[in-house]
Amino acid sequence: MRWGTFLGTTVIVALIILYEWPKMKQNPKKDKMAFFSLLLMGLVLSMFNIQQMSGPTAWIVTFFKPFGEFMEK
Amino acid sequence: MEKGKISSLQMAIMLYPTIVATAILGAPSITAKYALNDLWLSPILAALIGYATVYIAYKLHKLYPKQTVIQFSEQIIGRIPGKILGFLYLFFYIPITGEILRGYGDFIADSFMVNTPIIVIMASMVILCALIVRGGIEVLGRAAELFLPVFIFPICILIILLSADLDFKNIFPILGDGIMPPLKGAIIPGGWFSEFFLIIFLLPFLADMKKGMKYGMVTVFAVMMTLVVVNLIVLFVLGSTTSSKVYPLMNVSRYVSFGEFFEHLESAVMAIWVVGAFVKISVFYYAAALSTAQWLNLSDYRPVVWPIGILIVEFSFWSFPSSMEVSRYDIIAFPFHGILMQTIIPLLLLVIAFVRKRNKGTNTR
Numbered sequence: 001m002r003w004g005t006f007l008g009t010t011v012i013v014a015l016i017i018l019y020e021w022p023k024m025k026q027n028p029k030k031d032k033m034a035f036f037s038l039l040l041m042g043l044v045l046s047m048f049n050i051q052q053m054s055g056p057t058a059w060i061v062t063f064f065k066p067f068g069e070f071m072e073k
Numbered sequence: 074m075e076k077g078k079i080s081s082l083q084m085a086i087m088l089y090p091t092i093v094a095t096a097i098l099g100a101p102s103i104t105a106k107y108a109l110n111d112l113w114l115s116p117i118l119a120a121l122i123g124y125a126t127v128y129i130a131y132k133l134h135k136l137y138p139k140q141t142v143i144q145f146s147e148q149i150i151g152r153i154p155g156k157i158l159g160f161l162y163l164f165f166y167i168p169i170t171g172e173i174l175r176g177y178g179d180f181i182a183d184s185f186m187v188n189t190p191i192i193v194i195m196a197s198m199v200i201l202c203a204l205i206v207r208g209g210i211e212v213l214g215r216a217a218e219l220f221l222p223v224f225i226f227p228i229c230i231l232i233i234l235l236s237a238d239l240d241f242k243n244i245f246p247i248l249g250d251g252i253m254p255p256l257k258g259a260i261i262p263g264g265w266f267s268e269f270f271l272i273i274f275l276l277p278f279l280a281d282m283k284k285g286m287k288y289g290m291v292t293v294f295a296v297m298m299t300l301v302v303v304n305l306i307v308l309f310v311l312g313s314t315t316s317s318k319v320y321p322l323m324n325v326s327r328y329v330s331f332g333e334f335f336e337h338l339e340s341a342v343m344a345i346w347v348v349g350a351f352v353k354i355s356v357f358y359y360a361a362a363l364s365t366a367q368w369l370n371l372s373d374y375r376p377v378v379w380p381i382g383i384l385i386v387e388f389s390f391w392s393f394p395s396s397m398e399v400s401r402y403d404i405i406a407f408p409f410h411g412i413l414m415q416t417i418i419p420l421l422l423l424v425i426a427f428v429r430k431r432n433k434g435t436n437t438r
Contacts, residue, residue: 009383013383016380016383019379020376020379024375027372027373030370030371030372031371031372031376032376034376038365038380038381038383042380042387045384045387046383046387050387050390051392051393051394053392054392055391055392056168056391056392057168057172057392057393057402058392061405061406063406064405067409068406069405071107071260071404071405
């Protein structure tokens with residue numbers, strides 16, 4: 001866990017909420033749910049050391065391995 | 074969801090930098106690795122994927138006007154499979170935007186702003202793109218129109234000033250090892266040409282829909298010609314060493330020395346790249362935000378723009394410990410993933426949609 005990244009992301013998330021909330025007050029509840037859950041996803045991801053973590057891009061590389069080996073030949 | 078309208082010319086102007094910006098910088102050396110001195114043939118072969126993609130996207134759009142791929146895939150293959158496919162599209166466009174952003178940050182940090190932390194370069198770009206995506210498609214179209222001269226002018230100047238350094242003998246032997254090397258080299262630009270599927274997110278908002286196909290095809294041709302010319306210039310100047318450079322156009326621009334006045338033109342390349350990357354990231358960001366909102370059935374895509382910006386920055390670092398890994402991903406995964414998601418799956422969707430439409434026709438008779 002890297003506190004600097006996490007704190008930085010928290011500040012950015014707070015700024016986004018401050019900026020966006022007044023504009024989306026009358027939007028349906030679903031919009032607000034999506035807004036906050038996406039922000040939460042971003043916040044959770046910032047807690048990990050994502051550069052070394054295997055993620056979607058690494059899975060895609062594994063998925064296309066036969067083609068990748070063809071290209072690396 | 075989106076009330077703005079753009080013209081089909083604006084669509085073409087948005088797409089041209091979107092494809093060319095990254096393709097002229099990194100692609101020549103990767104292509105040269107496989108195609109050797111036939112690298113100028115590869116974009117011509119790869120453009121076939123571009124023509125096919127535009128044709129498929131336009132036909133799908135005609136069957137389901139006013140809808141993007143996220144919406145009509147639910148109608149074509151059913152609700153649950155459609156949602157799954159929509160999720161796959163989300164997990165194509167959001168990470169790919171992150172990867173483009175990382176490519177931009179790496180280039181600026183490695184070549185020009187060596188002491189600036191990469192996150193500053195990338196975050197400032199994302200903030201700029203988020204503002205323009207939030208403004209809507211009209212703002213995006215007008216910004217692309219405004220920046221197009223800034224994008225094309227330096228390329229032309231560079232080509233004219235380089236004319237003294239060109240060594241035309243580098244082109245021989247043409248097809249020395251048969252057609253296979255340029256064919257294999259065409260896979261890489263093929264991934265770029267498949268990005269023309271982005272028109273599916275723009276076609277529903279065209280004011281003059283009938284011209285969409287024509288302008289799409291014209292854009293594919295313009296991109297193909299630009300790539301052929303850039304690949305030829307790189308080949309004429311660098312010869313067989315092209316494949317060993319990371320950014321061949323940068324190296325080429327350092328050769329320019331005209332009247333002891335025009336020197337250090339790599340700043341021109343940087344201008345092309347910054348403007349092009351800005352348009353490119355904005356268009357991809359727009360596609361990502363719009364598809365997220367449509368996938369979740371939201372009333373507007375604007376509330377999710379900023380949260381997706383955070384995700385894009387995180388995806389640009391996720392599983393990419395170094396810039397080496399990013400360029401490796403560009404070779405071994407992106408072309409296949411791009412062609413699968415943006416050409417092959419739409420083709421399957423089109424076939425299913427056609428069959429279903431025809432069956433419906435025979436049932437009612």
